[in-house]
Amino acid sequence: MTKVRLNLTKERRSLPDEATLGFGRIFTDHMFTMTYETGKGWHNPTIEPYRDFDMSPSTMTLHYGQAIFEGIKAFKTADHRIAVFRPKDYLARFNRSADILCIPQMDVEAVYDGLKQLLEVEKNWVPSKFGTALYIRPLVFATDHYVGVKVADTYKLVIMLSPVGAYYEHGFDPVSLKVEDKFVRACPGGLGEAKTPANYAASLRAGEVAVQEGFDQVLWLDAVHRKYIEEVGSMNIVFKINGELVTPALTGSILGGMTRRTVLELARDWGMKATERVISIDELYEAHAKGQLEEVFGTGTAAVISPVGSLTWKGKKIVINNNQTGPIAHKLFTAVTDLQYAKVQDTHGWVDFVTKV
Structure with missing residues (x-):
């Protein structure tokens, strides 16, 4: 010791x-x-x-x-x-x-x-x-x-x-996101994958503008093409599209979240297809138009799982799952918190018991 x-x-x-x-x-x-x-x-x-x-x-x-x-x-x-x-x-x-x-x-x-x-x-x-x-x-x-x-x-x-x-005052209620197409947070080769104050400073202006416009947070697009989805200001983002979980790949400008990793591992344990890949905002809106965008939620240490009820991009708003928390978001939240509070057996070795009160 x-x-x-x-x-x-x-x-x-x-x-x-x-x-x-x-x-x-x-x-x-x-x-x-x-x-x-x-x-x-x-x-x-x-x-x-x-x-x-x-x-x-x-x-x-x-x-x-x-x-x-x-x-x-x-x-x-x-x-x-x-x-x-x-x-x-x-x-x-x-x-x-x-x-x-x-x-x-x-x-x-x-x-x-x-x-x-x-x-x-x-x-x-x-x-x-x-x-x-x-x-x-x-x-x-x-x-x-x-x-x-x-x-x-x-x-x-x-x-x-x-x-x-709780990190959010409204608890587990779905949040509204503005898809940011003007400001940028990080680019490949920069600091985006590091947990450093500069990343959060870079997100403040867009976040303030979004709140003034009535949104809860910003969903960032890539800094080069302004079309590929990256992450939310305080969490990674996951989409359930036609039964499959899809989250943006770690391309160097996204923080590799530990809750993100946990969610992917749990989903795969349950037999779900969980994919890390580049996904564009156009693809997401097309999936919604086809009725295939079933759930959207954020993952992060502070909030664990944060359901997303709506996305607005260039003034066009789409509502996900009738602005209700979806079943997979519920299931993942319960699974993660049950592990954290030791309500279920930890078969992954994720929980360390360090002392007793």
């Missing part, structure tokens, strides 16, 4: 009301940190009180955006165990993002060890109500004090924890 220095607070805060958690606004008493320095590597793993950082105005991340993050979830089971869903897969993706951003690779086992010890310290913060979770946010950012474009020599790794409720 990785030797982690403990610097624990003596003043524990009261736990929040699970009925009013919201998402991403409350943080636990402690965080895990580690630092990197060229020639020294990753070192000084510590669990310390959650706090603000003192940061120089010349900190390189503020100027050049060399940063990555992840999103993982821990759940409290009926028998009071703490279950983490696919943690090492998420941390492996964290390292892939690091590679794209020229951030030094991390020892996944060491980081996971630190996370487990942090969860042991903060286990009482894991909420128990169905639909709630402890959101785990690993983050790495460059810390050099330097104004000039270069790969940094120093970094800070942080893992913070946040008890959360």
Whole structure:
């Protein structure tokens, strides 16, 4: 086990009301940190009180955006165990993002060890109500004090924890998407497949415009042809067309979502055809016109499964499944959450039980 220095607070805060958690606004008493320095590597793993950082105005991340993050979830089971869903897969993706951003690779086992010890310290913060979770946010950012474009020599790794409720206020109700044909988010050869702040900054303007027009989110098209479907701002997208699940292929500008991967694997276990391929917006609208577009839903760590009730492209709106959540979306949501809360046997090795309350 990785030797982690403990610097624990003596003043524990009261736990929040699970009925009013919201998402991403409350943080636990402690965080895990580690630092990197060229020639020294990753070192000084510590669990310390959650706090603000003192940061120089010349900190390189503020100027050049060399940063990555992840999103993982821990759940409290009926028998009071703490279950983490696919943690090492998420941390492996964290390292892939690091590679794209020229951030030094991390020892996944060491980081996971630190996370487990942090969860042991903060286990009482894991909420128990169905639909709630402890959101785990690993983050790495460059810390050099330097104004000039270069790969940094120093970094800070942080893992913070946040008890959360549902990501969307309207819960499992279908969302409306605007198919974006003006703005672009990412292109092949860029940062699209990395979980980095720049990707989310690139999505903000289109998202704000869409909300002002009455939509919930944006469905992105590719940056080159403006015709091939990519992903939604906070999730991957899946279509059920004539009995087959189809999701855009990972061509370098789409984040390889862990829930996306889980959904594809579960669907194939059930004998469904689940395909990853390039799909155009024209093909999708043609499938709808033929009555073959049966369901549309998003997949993501935060929302798990998010049904889509309508799509609007160039002013033309199509309604999917009478704006109702479809049976496959329901089945997948139940299957994933049953695994996460350990209501069913995990035959894939996706769930790690790290501690017990």
